[in-house]
Amino acid sequence: MKRLRAVVVKELRQVRRDPFSLAMLIGLPAFMLVLYGFALNFDVRHVRLAVQDLDYSAASRELVSAFTHSTYFDLVATPGAGQALDALLERRVARAVLVIPVGYGHDLATGRVAPVQLLLDGADSTTATTVLGYARALVSEQNVAIQAATLLRAGVRARPVLDLEPRVLFNPELESTQFLVPGLIGFLLMLTAVLSTALSVVREKERGTMEQLRVAPLRTWELIVGKTVPYLGISLVATFIILLAARVLFGVVIRGPYLDLLGAVLLYLFGALGFGLFISTVANTQLLAFQAGLIASLLPAILLSGFIFQIRIMPGWLQVLTYLVPARYFLVILRGIILKGEGLATYWPQVGALVLYALAVVALASARLARREA
Amino acid sequence: MHVLWRVIVKEFLQIRRDRRMIPVIFVAPIVQVVVFGFAVNTDVTDVPTVLVDQDRSAASRDLARRFVESGYFEIVGSEERADAVDRWLVTSRAQMGLVIPSGFGAALAAGRAAALQIVADGSDAASANVALGYAGALASGYGAELAQRRLAGTSLPAAGRIELVPRVFYNPDLKSRWFYVPAVLAMILMVMTLLLSAMGVVREKEIGTMEQIMVTPIRPWQLLVGKLAPFAVIGLVQTVLATAVTVFGFGVPLRGSFALLLALSLLFILSTLGLGLLVSTVVQNQQQAMMAAAFGAMIPMVYLSGLIFPIENMPPAIQAVTYVIPLRYYAEIIRGVFLRGSGLGVLWPEATVLLGMGVAILTVASLRFRKRLD
Numbered sequence: 001m002k003r004l005r006a007v008v009v010k011e012l013r014q015v016r017r018d019p020f021s022l023a024m025l026i027g028l029p030a031f032m033l034v035l036y037g038f039a040l041n042f043d044v045r046h047v048r049l050a051v052q053d054l055d056y057s058a059a060s061r062e063l064v065s066a067f068t069h070s071t072y073f074d075l076v077a078t079p080g081a082g083q084a085l086d087a088l089l090e091r092r093v094a095r096a097v098l099v100i101p102v103g104y105g106h107d108l109a110t111g112r113v114a115p116v117q118l119l120l121d122g123a124d125s126t127t128a129t130t131v132l133g134y135a136r137a138l139v140s141e142q143n144v145a146i147q148a149a150t151l152l153r154a155g156v157r158a159r160p161v162l163d164l165e166p167r168v169l170f171n172p173e174l175e176s177t178q179f180l181v182p183g184l185i186g187f188l189l190m191l192t193a194v195l196s197t198a199l200s201v202v203r204e205k206e207r208g209t210m211e212q213l214r215v216a217p218l219r220t221w222e223l224i225v226g227k228t229v230p231y232l233g234i235s236l237v238a239t240f241i242i243l244l245a246a247r248v249l250f251g252v253v254i255r256g257p258y259l260d261l262l263g264a265v266l267l268y269l270f271g272a273l274g275f276g277l278f279i280s281t282v283a284n285t286q287l288l289a290f291q292a293g294l295i296a297s298l299l300p301a302i303l304l305s306g307f308i309f310q311i312r313i314m315p316g317w318l319q320v321l322t323y324l325v326p327a328r329y330f331l332v333i334l335r336g337i338i339l340k341g342e343g344l345a346t347y348w349p350q351v352g353a354l355v356l357y358a359l360a361v362v363a364l365a366s367a368r369l370a371r372r373e374a
Numbered sequence: 375m376h377v378l379w380r381v382i383v384k385e386f387l388q389i390r391r392d393r394r395m396i397p398v399i400f401v402a403p404i405v406q407v408v409v410f411g412f413a414v415n416t417d418v419t420d421v422p423t424v425l426v427d428q429d430r431s432a433a434s435r436d437l438a439r440r441f442v443e444s445g446y447f448e449i450v451g452s453e454e455r456a457d458a459v460d461r462w463l464v465t466s467r468a469q470m471g472l473v474i475p476s477g478f479g480a481a482l483a484a485g486r487a488a489a490l491q492i493v494a495d496g497s498d499a500a501s502a503n504v505a506l507g508y509a510g511a512l513a514s515g516y517g518a519e520l521a522q523r524r525l526a527g528t529s530l531p532a533a534g535r536i537e538l539v540p541r542v543f544y545n546p547d548l549k550s551r552w553f554y555v556p557a558v559l560a561m562i563l564m565v566m567t568l569l570l571s572a573m574g575v576v577r578e579k580e581i582g583t584m585e586q587i588m589v590t591p592i593r594p595w596q597l598l599v600g601k602l603a604p605f606a607v608i609g610l611v612q613t614v615l616a617t618a619v620t621v622f623g624f625g626v627p628l629r630g631s632f633a634l635l636l637a638l639s640l641l642f643i644l645s646t647l648g649l650g651l652l653v654s655t656v657v658q659n660q661q662q663a664m665m666a667a668a669f670g671a672m673i674p675m676v677y678l679s680g681l682i683f684p685i686e687n688m689p690p691a692i693q694a695v696t697y698v699i700p701l702r703y704y705a706e707i708i709r710g711v712f713l714r715g716s717g718l719g720v721l722w723p724e725a726t727v728l729l730g731m732g733v734a735i736l737t738v739a740s741l742r743f744r745k746r747l748d
Contacts (some may be wrong), residue, residue, distance in 0.1 A: 009519045018658075036677070044687060088541050092706070112534055113537050114534055114537065115532070115538075116536060116539065118541070119542075121544065122542040122544045122713070123545060123710075123714055124553060132540055140515075140518065144518075146535070150532075150533035150535075160511050162488055165492070165496065167493045168493075168494045169492070169494070176499050178497070178499060179500065182497075207580075285662070287569070287660065291402065308416075310418070335498075
C-alpha cells in the first residue's frame with residue numbers, strides 16, 4: 001500500500017509540474033460544451049434568399065412576403081428576368097432562389113395549380129434539406145389559407161381535417177444542449193482517461209525512465225493502479241465541471257439518481273483507462289500513442305456511438321463495429337439517467353456490455369504488460 | 375541549397391525509420407475517410423416507431439401505412455394503451471410513438487377534425503426535430519388530400535393551389551454523404567499537417583537533438599523550410615489518397631479541376647504548418663504540443679469553420695470569429711471544387727485570404743522560432 005501511494009504521489013507531482021496540460025484537461029470540458037452549445041444548432045435561420053418575381057401580382061407579392069416574414073429567410077437579391085440564377089448560388093450570394101413564373105396570380109385566381117420553382121444550393125445538403133422543409137411548410141400553409149379564402153367567398157367556413165398533437169418527452173423544447181451533454185461527457189472522458197494514461201506511460205518509455213521504474217521494487221499492478229488513479233481523479237473532476245457548466249450555462253438538470261450516474265461514469269472510466277494502458281503497451285512514441293488514441297477511441301466515441309450520427313442507418317459491417325465502442329452503451333445510460341430520470345437498473349444490458357468491455361481490455365493490457373516483463 | 379536538401383533528407387529518413395508512423399501517415403487517412411464516410415450520415419430514415427392504433431379502422435390503417443411507406447418511419451412494435459409508449463422511449467427501443475385514438479375514422483367520416491398524437495424522444499433532439507417535421511408534413515399532406523376529396527363531391531368552387539417545384543443544384547438527391555466526405559478530407563489534411571509540424575520540432579527539443587542541430591552551421595530558415603517541406607509533401611500525398619477514396623469509393627463528383635484542388639490545398643497547408651510551428655514555440659513537451667494543437671487549434675477550427683455546422687446559425691459574435699479561421703476558407707474551396715465545379719474565377723477571394731493567412735502565420739511563427747534559437 002505504501003509503494004502504491006508512492007507511485008500515486010509521484011504521478012500527481014508530475015501532473016502538477018505540468019500545469020499547462022492539467023489546465024487543458026480540466027478547463028477543456030467547459031470550453032467544448034460552450035463551443036458545441038453554440039455551433040451545434042439545428043434551427044436554420046436567416047437563409048439568404050433571392051426572389052425572381054416574374055408575375056409581379058398581388059398574389060406573388062403575398063407569397064414572397066410569406067417567405068421573408070417567416071424569419072427563416074432573408075431577402076438578399078431580386079434578380080430580374082433573364083438574369084443567370086445559378087451564378088447566385090455558385091457565388092454563394094444566395095442559398096435558395098424562389099422563381100415565380102408569369103401567370104402565377106392568374107392561375108391561382110382561376111382555381112388552377114400554380115407552380116413556383118425553388119432553386120437550392122445542395123452543396124450544403126443538411127441546410128438545403130432543412131430549407132426545403134421550411135419552404136414546403138410555408139407553401140402548404142399558404143395553400144390552406146387560399147382554400148379557406150375561396151370557401152369563405154362561397155359562404156362556407158373551412159374546418160381543419162387532421163389535428164396533429166406532437167408530444168416530446170424528456171426534452172420538450174428540443175434544445176440541442178440537453179442532448180449534447182451526455183454525448184460530450186462520453187467523448188471527454190475518453191479523452192482524459194485514454195489519452196492521459198497512454199501518454200503518461202509512453203512518455204516514461206520515451207524518456208527512458210520506465211526502466212528505472214522497472215528496477216524499482218514495485219509490482220506490476222501497483223505501477224498500473226498508481227499510474228491510473230490520478231487520471232481517474234482528474235476525469236471525475238472534468239465530469240463534475242461539465243455537469244456544472246451544463247447546469248449553469250444551459251440549464252441541464254440531472255433527473256436521475258446521482259449515485260447511479262457516478263457508478264456509470266466509474267464503470268466507463270475503468271474501461272477507458274484499461275484501453276489507455278493497452279495503447280501504451282503497443283506504442284513507443286507519444287505521437288503514435290496520440291494517433292492511436294485518437295483513431296481507436298476518440299473518433300469512435302463521436303462517430304460510432306450514436307451521439308450525432310444514427311447507428312441504424314450505417315452499413316451492416318459498421319453497425320457490427322459499433323458494438324465494440326463502449327461510448328455506444330454509455331450514451332444510452334447517460335441519456336437515461338440525465339434526461340429521462342431513470343436509474344442504472346433500467347439499462348442492465350448496456351451496463352453488462354460495459355462490464356464485459358472493461359474486463360476484456362484490462363485483461364488484454366495486463367497480459368501484454370506481463371509478457372513484456374517476462 | 376545543399377544544406378536545405380540535407381535537412382529534408384534527414385527529416386524523411388527520420389519518418390521512415392519510425393516504422394509505425396508509415397501506416398499512421400498513409401493508411402490512416404484512407405481508413406478514416408472510409409469509416410467517417412459510412413458513419414457520417416444525417417439522413418433521418420426508418421425511425422423506430424411504436425404504433426398505438428386504438429381505432430382499428432380502415433382510415434387508421436391507411437394512415438399508419440402512409441407513415442411506413444414514406445420510408446421515414448419503421449414500426450417496431452404496437453401497444454394498446456397510449457401511455458405504454460413511454461416505456462419504449464425510456465429504454466431507447468423506439469424513438470417515436472404514433473397514437474391514433476379511437477373515433478379517428480368516425481371523425482373523418484363525419485367531417486370533423488380527427489385527433490392524432492405523435493410522441494417523440496427529445497433526448498436525441500437532432501433526429502427528433504427532423505422526424506417531427508416529417509410526421510407533420512405527412513399528416514398535413516394526408517389532411518389536404520382528405521379535404522380535397524370532401525370538396526370534390528360538392529358544388530363549391532375549386533381553390534387554386536401552389537405547387538412547389540424544388541430544383542437542387544450540385545447535389546440533386548441531397549445526399550448528406552456528398553456534404554460530409556469532402557469535409558472529412560479537409561479535416562484529415564488539417565489534423566495531420568498541424569500535428570506533424572507541432573510535434574516535429576518539439577520532439578527534437580524533448581529528445582535533446584535540437585541543440586545538436588543548432589550547433590551546426592545551419593541558418594534558421596533552412597532548418598524551418600527543411601523541416602516543414604516534408605510535411606507539406608505528406609499532406610499533399612494524403613490529399614491525393616483521400617480524394618481517390620472520396621471520388622471512387624463514395625461516388626462524390628469532383629467537378630472542378632484536380633490540379634486546382636491540389637494547389638489550393640497547398641495554400642491551406644501553409645496555414646496549418648504555420649499554426650503547428652507556432653504551437654511548438656509555445657509549448658515545452660510533446661503532450662502539451664498535442665493538447666494545444668488539438669484543442670487550441672483543431673477542434674475550434676472544425677466547429678467554427680462551417681465545415682459541418684453552418685455559420686449562419688451561430689450568434690453574431692461567434693460569426694465574427696469565424697473570419698480568422700483558415701479552415702473556413704478551405705471549406706468553401708473544397709465544396710466549390712468538388713460539388714459546384716467552381717474555378718479560380720469564383721474562388722479567388724478564398725485563395726487570396728488563405729495565401730495571406732499562410733504567409734502571416736508562417737512569418738510570426740518563424741520569428742518566434744528564431745528568437746528561441748538565439
